Amino acid sequence: MTEYFFDQHYNNLHYGLETLNLKEFESCSFTNCNFSECNLIGVTFIDCQFNHCIFDNAKINHTAFRTVFFNDCQIKEVNFAMSDKLIFEIHFNNCALDFSKFYALKLKGISFNNSSLIAVDFMATDLTGAQFYNCDLYRSEFEKAIANKVDFRTSYNYTIDPSKTKLKKAQFALEGLKGLLYKHGIIVE
Known part of the structure; x- marks a missing residue:
């Protein structure tokens, strides 16, 4: 069963390998969080903001990004091609996306x-x-x-x-x- 989180603010968290699997976040913000060890499966982000977060080498298979903004994030070597393609909308400001797909x-x-x-x-x-x-x-x-x-x-x-x-x-x-x-x-x- 999918856990649902609405209008939450997450700060200075380091997420583990499967911490976020099968969770849905709507209107949430993540600040100074580290997702680099994550293997995100079946995660949905709707109207979310990521500020100063690290996603280097994160696996985002079947992850949904529906109107998501990344600000000042490091997102190197991430394969967005494996994301959920339904209502896929992302934007990047001051980010490092080197070697991503x-x-x-x-x-x-x-x-x-x-x-x-x-x-x-x-x-x-x-x-x-x-x-x-x-x-x-x-x-x-x-x-x-x-x-x-x-x-x-x-x-x-x-x-x-x-x-x-x-x-x-x-x-x-x-x-x-x-x-x-x-x-x-x-x-x-």
């Missing part, structure tokens, strides 16, 4: 603000209308992604192959052109 997810309208997205897997992901504001996208992979209407203007270090990524009406700054032309061996100075 969003493979084949529908992330329409997602926002990444002031975040490190080094070597993140966005392959086959639907990013339509996404916002990448001031993000480091070094070695992130966008092959077969739908990046129509995505705003990349303030982000940097990306290399995107326009022949392998849908980019209709995507926005780029002039400084970012070299990231679109790299495969042609064109030098932009």
Whole structure:
């Protein structure tokens, strides 16, 4: 049976391997909590906030994120592709998501603000209308992604192959052109 928690505030907690399994949290906030050892199975987060939390290497199989905000969190090497896809909506502000995976997810309208997205897997992901504001996208992979209407203007270090990524009406700054032309061996100075 699933335990339900509403409008709770959790601070400075270190969660163990199976501590949160089969629990549902709605309108809850987590501050300075460590989830890095968690193997989350069947957990649901609805309208929740995570502030200054650590999720490095957390396993989030069948975890539901329904309108969830991550602020100043460290979320390295997390496979979001294994999340529950029903009403999946997440947003990131000032987060480190290096080496995480969003493979084949529908992330329409997602926002990444002031975040490190080094070597993140966005392959086959639907990013339509996404916002990448001031993000480091070094070695992130966008092959077969739908990046129509995505705003990349303030982000940097990306290399995107326009022949392998849908980019209709995507926005780029002039400084970012070299990231679109790299495969042609064109030098932009």
